[in-house]
Amino acid sequence: MKTADPELMRAINRFHVLDTIRRHGPIARVEICERTELSATTVSAITASLIDDGLVAPQHIGDLRNGGRGRPRVMLTLNPDAACIVGVKISPYRMHLVVTDFQGDVLSELGLPVRLDREPLIVLSYLIEDGVRSCVTKAGLTIEAITSLSVALPGVVEYGTGCVRASALIAEPDAQLAEAMVARLGIPTIVESDANAVAQAEYWFGEARALEDFVLVSLENSIGLAVMHEGQLFRGALGLSPNLGDLIVSGPDRAAPVRLATIAEQEAIIAGSEDVESLRESARSGEAAQEIVKRIEGGDEGLILSATRAGKSLGLALANIVTMLAPPRIFLVGSSLALGDHLLNDLIATLADATPEPLAGVSEIVVSMPGDAAWARGAAALALRELYGAPWSTTGPARHAYKNGIQGENHGR
Amino acid sequence: MKTADPELMRAINRFHVLDTIRRHGPIARVEICERTELSATTVSAITASLIDDGLVAPQHIGDLRNGGRGRPRVMLTLNPDAACIVGVKISPYRMHLVVTDFQGDVLSELGLPVRLDREPLIVLSYLIEDGVRSCVTKAGLTIEAITSLSVALPGVVEYGTGCVRASALIAEPDAQLAEAMVARLGIPTIVESDANAVAQAEYWFGEARALEDFVLVSLENSIGLAVMHEGQLFRGALGLSPNLGDLIVSGPDRAAPVRLATIAEQEAIIAGSEDVESLRESARSGEAAQEIVKRIEGGDEGLILSATRAGKSLGLALANIVTMLAPPRIFLVGSSLALGDHLLNDLIATLADATPEPLAGVSEIVVSMPGDAAWARGAAALALRELYGAPWSTTGPARHAYKNGIQGENHGR
DNA sequence: TTATTTTTATACCGATCACGGATTAATTTC
DNA sequence: GAAATTAATCCGTGATCGGTATAAAAATAA
The missing domain is CATH 1.10.10.10 (Winged helix-like DNA-binding domain superfamily/Winged helix DNA-binding domain)
Incomplete structure (x- = not known):
């Protein structure tokens, strides 16, 4: 203390x-x-x-x-x-970048189609560098003007060290992404899970404004979790961010544990379809959800089944979150929400059914659909928060081990 | 702020x-x-x-x-x-009380056999009053000398209001236990889950000393959870304590959700036995665990199966805790631990198997077996913590709504 | 026994900071 | 142009902390 x-x-x-x-x-x-x-x-x-x-x-x-x-x-x-931040949000099929000023206002925005499936770190870091340079140029700036870079991506991330322990986007485990970006761009870099980034965005700019305690579940190609506690993101040992996709949703009788990701990720839902390949194709253009809706309404039985299953699993997972954390509010965000009622009906029903009675009504569910830019802006906000120099150490056991790109300390004056 | x-x-x-x-x-x-x-x-x-x-x-x-x-x-x-506190720990078959001084040192201790199975609040509060008076007398004191009372029991508790939303011990939901005790004894009263109480005990007196971040799982007749975050107990909306027994451990394919309690509570393990009735009898004398061990070693197949199932379920639940919170350490406490390897082997193995690889080795599992008095002492410690008047509001959205028995505020001087 | 040494606890001084009241500044209204 | 009104700042007070010097207490040595 x-x-x-x-x-x-x-x-x-x-x-x-x-x-x-x-x-x-x-x-x-x-x-x-x-x-x-x-x-x-x-x-x-x-x-x-x-x-x-x-x-x-x-x-x-x-x-x-x-x-x-x-x-x-x-x-x-x-x-x-006073500062320029680049925020990046990466998903398997898109990379979205924003350059923001010290207020978090967006100076330029850039969406790039990519295709990332367990790529080597060197590829990913190259793409990020490229995107950053483009977006900075688009803002009419030079790299030297950038104060920090903040990258949000799905997976398990150590906030303090900028190490990506695991992500569907990166081939190697324990990828030192922050280090790689500092080497490439010479800019102090923050790496965080996409869920935490968008939670910060909701907290600063979105629907969670002035809401000090909430939980956010991101439903994208990966499933993430963010816990905001007294205005600070909850992080585990070593500053680890949680990854809800790794949650186990099968009972003890199954031989092998079944993870939420294998049921409720977008890819998992798609896999149930009668025409998997063409759906995967639309996914690449980032329009999987709309396409799924179309098929479901067209009567693709397999898809209906897998979407239902996903909704139910998510409902169970949310019920367990309510059981363990009893947050006043739970935000649902992410591209899978485009499935709409085809996912949400089962989700809400299962959640209502599975929430322990004593906790009924404690956690309000809110669906929010921030655009891609908001996620990137949330990443930038994480960097800004560091710059503002909050006197309370960042929450969790891992103290602010700020990336040593240029400056080492960012306290007080 | x-x-x-x-x-x-x-x-x-x-x-x-x-x-x-x-x-x-x-x-x-x-x-x-x-x-x-x-x-x-x-x-x-x-x-x-x-x-x-x-x-x-x-x-x-x-x-x-x-x-x-x-x-x-x-x-x-x-x-x-400077103060005298009474701490009470209640379980279905025992009530344990301690009177402590301002240091948390035990002045007198009292264990009472009870049999609580969804009793009306009036019965429970009567028993507590009786126990408190006995224990205070045993300490050579009078009720007037007592500064606060702190009651720990399994279930879902609102810390701020002292309302027990649900507990296996109390018949009615939303039982205003703190209010009832204040009415009976005229002493400011705190009510908390048993898991949180024993977590506070481990933090102040036990193995978690000087460990600011950890998770504790209590395996008793009920299954509880406590999350210590930066030296403060994590509480949900309204100061709600979590109850791990309500966690769902079945997959989305089951018609009705299966809760951890129905598999891993002591009662659930006993139910698997070939001789349920006599085991229940030993449970009443608080020696269920030892008896279970004896039967298992005597070859009670049903019991072995249910213990295994319990161990596996707990392993899954712990894996999910690791996934969501990644605590540096997880403490296991509670009477069910007397089952020893018959429970722990499966638990550890399942946990190891089910922990996401990126999080392997992050959370260290520690088995601790504090005596009944330690739980009660932990309850007392919760009251002491209030008296010490920490300047940081108690963690969680529910600010310190200190029970209004006699004094209303306990700030500063 | 007395002086010296060593360590502990407090007193004094200057620093910063927050706060309250008086003061100055910049408008609008009469 | 004077009065009224609101905003921002200046000045004095009381509180805190930190640092240095001083008083206090006991063991050791002469």
Whole structure:
């Protein structure tokens, strides 16, 4: 535990003010006082310091007239130019990149078709480098202007070290992705699971705004899990992110354990179809879900069966999450949601059936469908969170072992 | 979020010092400086205030001579008389009580045979009252001397409100146990799941000392779960504690979901035996596990099968915990462990088999067998933790809604 | 017995920080 | 142009921490 000295106090309040400015757009100092419950003096001092450090800028133009007389408020915003982040979201058939400014506003966006199926790390890192350079150029910037890179991908990731322990996209286990990207681009790099990235996006920009505790389940080609606890992502030992696809959904009587991924991943659903090959083809163009819906409505019995099975399995998994974590809200996101009721009906029904009665009604299920860019933006947000320098260490046993690309420390001033 | 002012700073350091004194027995001020990394000045001021408040006392007797010359250190300890707590652990066949002082040292201990099978709240609260009065008398005290009461029992409990949503011991759902105890004894009361209580015991007194992150699975007549995260128990919405017995361990193909409890609870194991009735009889005297072992070694095929099944199911459940939370360590506790290898062999083997490869070796399994008193002491420790007044709100969405028996607030001074 | 040494605990000083009240600044309204 | 109003800052106070110096207490040595 840290000892509490004036420095920490200042760091906490500073972060609090910075976070308030981030969340509540252009905001006047008085309003910061109200929201943070800090004194006007303190806010004035801290904002002065933030402006001095170039993180915050007064907004002269477009002064909102606050109703009437009196000295007009000077609105403050994050200084967009304080940093540039590249966020990347990778899935088997697409790579999506955004360049954001210090506010998390998107400067440029790029979606690239790829086809990643257990590729060597060197291939993946090459593709990322390529995408990053393109997207940065598209934003009218150069690589030197980029402060951090943040990559989100499905699988089991060590946040601290940037090591991808396992992913459907990478051939080798324990791939040192962050290290590889630092070597290629010379930019400090964060690697995180796609579920955690999109959870951060929902928390900062999306439907989970101001919701400190929730769970998110991502239903893509892989199935991921994110647990937000008191505004911080829950991470396991070594900063490991969870991977819901590895959850076991078979009973003890089966000889071999059956994992959720083998039932509920998009590929698993497709495999039930009467025309697997052509569905796989549409998957490559990222339109598997729509195509599946069409087939189901066309009467593909196999598909109906596998979708049902997937929905039920997911319902059971969610029930177990409710049993173990009892989150106030559970978000469902990801491309598989395009299946709509064909997946959700069974999911909701099974969940309702399988939730222990005492926990009925505790966890509200919310379906959210952020676009690809939101995921990438969430990745960028993870990097921004580091830059804002929260005084509380990142949650979980693995302390912020920030990637040593250029700077080693990012504390305080 | 709280604003950081000098008061908070003081509270943090004060708690830090108090916690250091608690953990490291009689300890000199200098050593507190080293451990907390606070300056001698600060430690001196804080300890003076703690002594002034009667929470800490200098220990004149038995001064440890620290090697040689120089001014001898004055050892400080928690003032045992600062508070008296009653901790209760309830299981279907036993009620165990301890009275502890402010240090958590046991002043008196009492084990009572009971037989609780979905009893009305009024019966349970009567039995608790009776036990508490006996145990307090045994300690040579009166009820008036008791600061708080803390009850641990299996089931789904709302920590904040002291409401037992469901438990095998209580007939009605949503039993307001804390309220009932306050009405009976007039003592502020905490109610918590038995798993959380024993986790707190392991954290403060047992094998998990100084281990900030771990998961604990309690294998008793019920199966419980506790997640310790950064030294705080993880609680869900409304302060709900998890109940692992409600976990579903069947696949999506089963018509009705099968819960872990129906396979791995002691009662479920017993049900497999060729001589159920006499085993139930031994269970009543709390010696089911030993008896089961005897029968298994005597060749009770049904029992062997059900024990195996239980072990496998638990292994799967643990694998799923590893998948979702990746804790550095998992503690197994509870009376079912007396089954020894008859349960553990299958459990460990299944766990090893079912753990996703990328997570192999992340979570270390530790078997611990604290006695009944330790559970009750853990309950008392939960109450003590509240009294120490940690400046960080209790973890989870439910903020410290401390039971309003006598005092309403327990902050700071 | 007395002086020295060694270690512990506290007192004093200067630093930073948050806060409250007074002050200055920038508008609108009369 | 003066008054009113609201926003932001300046100044003094009280609190904390840290560092250094000092007082206290005991063992050791003369």
